[in-house]
Amino acid sequence: MNTVPIAAYISVSAVLFALGLLGVLSRRNPLLLLLAVELMLNAANVALVGFSRFHETTDGQVFALVVMVVAASEVVIGLGLVVAVFRQRLELNVDLMSRMRG
Amino acid sequence: MNVLAWIVLGLPFVAFLILLAPPKEPPRKLTRALAVAPIGIGFLLSVTIFGVYLSRPGDERLEVSSLWEWIDIGGLPVDLAIQVDDLTVYMMLVITGIGSMILLFATDYMEPDRDYRRFFAEMNFFVFSMLLLVMAGNFFFLIVGWGLVGLASYLLIGYYYDRPSAVAASKKAFVINVIGDVGMVLAAFLLVRELGTLDYGEVFARADSELGQGTGTSEAIAFLLLVGVAAKSAQFPLHTWLPDAMEGPTPVSALIHAATMVTAGVYLIVRCQVLYQNAPIASDTIAVIGAITLFFAATIAFMQEDIKRVLAWSTVSQIGYMIMGAGLGLYGAAMFHLLMHAFFKALLFLSAGAVIHALAGEQSLNRMGGLRRHLGWPTLGFLVGAFALAGIAPFSGFFSKDEILEQAIELGAFGISLAVVGTIGSVMTAFYAFRAYFRAFEGPDREGGYGHLHRTNWRMVIPIAVLTVGAAFAGWVQVPSGWHLIDDWLEPAFLAAPDVKATVTSEVIISLSTFVFGLAAIGLAWWMFGRGSEWRLRHANVLPGVRRVVEDQYMLNEVYDEVFVKSGKDLGDAMARDVEPGGVFRSVKxxxxxxxxxxxxxxxxxxxxxxxxxxxxxxxxxxxxAVVILSGVI
Structure with missing residues (x-):
């Protein structure tokens, strides 16, 4: 069986992470921000699963599952915030949401 | 027996809780029942325990019972334990017996009061605390009870919380009692350090060998306990709270500040006799303090115009006798006088209370006179009580007070000199007791007559009658050269007591002198006060300086105010003025x-x-x- 080398996993993971980071830094829409964060988390997942294959243990896969659960929870809260902001008829722009009062 | 003893201890506490529970004043009939019944039942159960113990040989009259381990810190386990021995049963009988009589009296005395329920709740709480004090099986719960009776006393002195003098008196009593508590706690610390236990049994068993005879530690423990004794039993120089405590309702004065709580100091010395026998200096100090107190309190009682304050000072003086006896090692005689004093002083207070009740709150002797013709039972009660207090044969005080003095004579020059002071004090006692009696009950009516007098009903008369019988005849349980039932009963508790027996000579000397001089003092009191106010007013200005000093109680209150209260206030002022703005505020800012x-x-x-x-x-x-990678950590 032709195995995929570890370098390939890490490369994909690095590319995904960089894309996500770029998204977080450049986008102002909170929805897209969430997507970008999700991308970064999945980059981590790819790396975890890749290392899990490399070391031939299941620890990395377990971690990947945990990350998915955390990511789901995080999205729930994030979307909740987005909906709350939307209901206030405010502009969906994270730079404008910089004040916690009012 | 243990179960019965726990019930005796628990009943007043349960009654206290039940009385406090309802949001509004419960029906008075219910309050009355809950007030008197627990203590009455407690008395019956105590009698049962007494009966059972009586049928046992002396060395089996001791039971220790523990409910559970209260705390265990640093290898010091403390059980919630009671110890029921002959001394405990003796005190239980006094507390519940006298207590039930006084509470029955109070149900009528407090009738005009709007806070009926609170009074009886607090009284029950007091009885519980006092029982805990005497039943505790270790020093820990002794101190708990010791503190709780102080709290109950504080609450009841300040019962009329809308009277500033009562509030001030309650605070004073509390503060002075806490001084005593501190002494007790420090003594307990020393015991823990030296012996590693607070259990009565262990402490007393090991005190002889491990603390040693006359060593610094023994003396220190005894002296620290003495602070507690002096504060609780109103002994010089910590006595100043007791006369002020008369601001409380009269039944409170009778129960707490005459019959039971203030005798706790005597109980403590007797309980800790093993410790005191190892501390001769502390014991002698106690005896001297008792002698000083009994004498100077008697002189102050000469000058009081308030009938309750006369009795208060006589209480201070009589406890002085007990403390003196206990300090000399005459434990049996001291406990005998404790019981007799509980009878006649409760009787005197209840009779005075009946008078005050009849006169709608009047306490000044100046506004009394000729009451004999208006109030039957209170007059008889006060007269018998005064005879007993004066130590005139055959009333109860004669037997007990003389026993202390007779046995003191047998103890060498030290004992003889104290006995002389005691005898003089006894004559003075006869004088002031009958000064109060003659001024209140004999002579012409007060100016303007009495008009309407509140009637005394059966709930007041029965306690007075019972206590009159007690004060008149109880002394016969212990007759010189005859029989000595109290000593016999307490014998097992006094295994280490010196076997002092009065000789016939000393008995004759003391009995004759107290009797003859006492009668002479009564005659003098009659000559001076028995025929109305004429003589008194004519001589009111003799020796004004001396009168002033004695009336002001030798200025001790003023001295304390000046030295402690005022300096404390000055310190507080200085702190508020100088330290707080500069130190606290600045650093916080x-x-x-x-x-x-x-x-x-x-x-x-x-x-x-x-x-x-x-x-x-x-x-x-x-x-x-980057730093991690470049520095080559990985």
Missing amino acids: TTVGVFLAAAAGLRWMQSGLVRSYVFVFIVGAAVIA
């Missing part, structure tokens, strides 16, 4: 200022811009990663 400045400097970092946070975070992570 400086601290706050530092944080405010720091916050102002760092506030720009909290921009609220999520993306800039992410950027800083990533850069930071990258820098840390």
Whole structure:
């Protein structure tokens, strides 16, 4: 069986992470921000699963599952915030949401 | 027996809780029942325990019972334990017996009061605390009970909380009692350090060998306990709270400040006799303090115009006798006098209370006179009580007071000199007791007559009658050269007591002198006060300086005010004026200022811009990663 080398996993993971980071830094829409964060988390997942294959243990896969659960929870809260902001008829722009009062 | 003893202890506490529970004043009939019944039942159960113990040989009259381990800290386990021995049963009988009579009296005395329920709740709480004090099986719960009776006393002295003098008196009593508590706690600390236990049984068994005879530790423990004794039993120089405590309702004065709580000091010395026999200096000090107290309190009682204050000072003086006896090692005689005193002083207070009740709150002897013709039972009660207090044969005080003096004579020059003081004090007692009697009950009516007098009903008369019988005849349980039932009963508790027996000579000397001089003093009192106020008013200005000093109770209150209260206030003022603005405020303000400045400097970092946070975070992570990799840690 032709195995995929570890370098390939890490490369994909690095590319995904960089894309996500770029998204977080450049986008102002909170929805897209969430997507970008999700991308970064999945980059981590790819790396975890890749290392899990490399070391031939299941620890990395377990971690990947945990990350998915955390990511789901995080999205729930994030979307909740987005909906709350939307209901206030405010502009969906994270730079404008910089004040916690009012 | 243990179960019965626990029930005796628990009943007043349960009654206290039940009385407190309802949000509004419960029906008075219910309050009355809950007030008197627990203590009455407690008395019957105590009698049962007494009966059972009586049928046992002396060395089996001791049972220790523990409910559970209360705490266990640093290898010092303390059980919630009671010890029921002959001394405990003796005190239980006094507390519940006299207590039930006084509470029955109080149900009528307090009738006009609007806070009926609170009074009886607090009284039951007091009885519970007092029982805990005497039944405790270790020093820990002794001190708990010791503190709780102080609390109950505070609550009841300040019962009329709308009277500033009552509130001041209650605070004074509390503070002085706490001084005593501190002494007790320090003594307990020493015991823990030296013996590693607070259990009565162990402490007393090991005290002889491990603390040693006359060593510094033994003396220190005894002296620290003495502080507690002096504060609780109103002995010189910590006596000043007791006369002020008369601000409480009269049944409170009768129960707490005459019959039971103030005798706790005597109980403590007798309980800790093993410790005191190892501390001769402390014991002698106690005897001297008792002698000083009994004498000077008697002189102050000469000058009091308030009928309750006469009795208060006589209480201080009589406890002086007990303390003196206990200090000399005459434990049996001291406990005998404790019981007799409980009878006649409760009787005197209840009779005075009936008078005060009849006169709608009047306490001044100046506004009394000729009451004999208006009030039957209170007059008889007060007369018998006064005879007993004066130590005139055959009333109860004669037997007990003389026993202390007779046995003291057998103890060498020291004992003889104290006995002389005691004998003089006894004559003075006869004088002031009958001064009060003659001025209140004999002679012509007060000016303007009495008009309507509140009637005394059966709930007042029965306690007075019972206590009259007690004060008149109880002394016969212990007759010189005849029989001595009290000593016999207490014998097992006094295994180490010196076997002092009065000789016939000393008995004759003391009995004759107290009797003859006592009668002479009564005659003198009659000559001076028995025929109306004429003589008194004519001589009111003799020796004004001396009168002033004695009336002011030798200025001790003023001295304490000057030395402790005023200096404390001055210290507080100085702290508020000088230390607080400069020290506390400045340092607090400086601290706050530092944080405010720091916050102002760092506030720009909290921009609220999520993306800039992410950027800083990533850069930071990258820098840390670079440092880690380049430094070759991995």
